[in-house]
Amino acid sequence: KEKVEITKEQQALVKVVVEAYNRHQIPQDVAKKLLQDQYSAEENFLLLTEMATSQVQVLVEFTKNIPGFLSLDREDQIALLKGSAVEAMFLRSAQVFSKKMPNGHTEVLEERIRKSGISEEFMTPMFNFYKSIGELHMVEEEQALLTTITILTPDRPYVKDQQAVERLQETILDVLRKMCVLQHPQDPQYFARLLGRLTELRTLSHYHAEMLTSWRVNDHKFTPLLCEIWDVQ
């Protein structure tokens, strides 16, 4: 039985990433807001674009704390941010949805999202993903490292030096693998299941452009930042 241990520098890396991940989190208030009131499709679409815009800004700040990210080619940094923004948004949404809430609140939140204005056909894949993330009961280190692995995906469009990104991603994968073994000794497949969610996440994000245009609102207005990142308008 191999003795798995996390080295001193791996511990330091996790600390930096988790602190940055927690520091750069948009206020949890989107769930609270949704639980407080029922909004019209127009108001919900506006809320989504506001939350998504602030999350992209937060993501940019977060990546500055990923060891090695700022040493990448500057255009590659942009390509990685652009390529992972939608996945990071759904991953964050899944984490917000899976947060422990008082009895019945998750059901209300689900209902509010189902009635928010998104077209019905996307509900199943979206909630299947949210529930599959929830079932993992990820600790915050796993959430932060999984988001980092998503950002450091070498085969995003327009990335020139894929090897450099691969090296950074492998560093994170290695420490996440060890953490999973230590955190879930009874479940040797846990790390593999965690990575399997990234495949589900990529599939879900393929629907994104269609999801946006399918919102039952008269005018799909986006912020300039979202036009850049989401390739809309």
Ligand SMILES: O=C(NC1CCCCC1)[C@H](C1CCCCC1)n1c(-c2ccc(-c3nnn[nH]3)cc2)nc2ccccc21
């Ligand atoms: O605000 C939100 N998500 C933010 C969470 C934090 C990071 C940035 C995004 C939206 C809510 C907006 C208002 C109407 C209800 C959904 N949201 C979504 C969600 C729904 C549809 C699309 C989408 N994408 N393209 N078309 N529709 C994206 C995300 N899933 C959520 C699960 C839990 C809590 C909020 C959730």
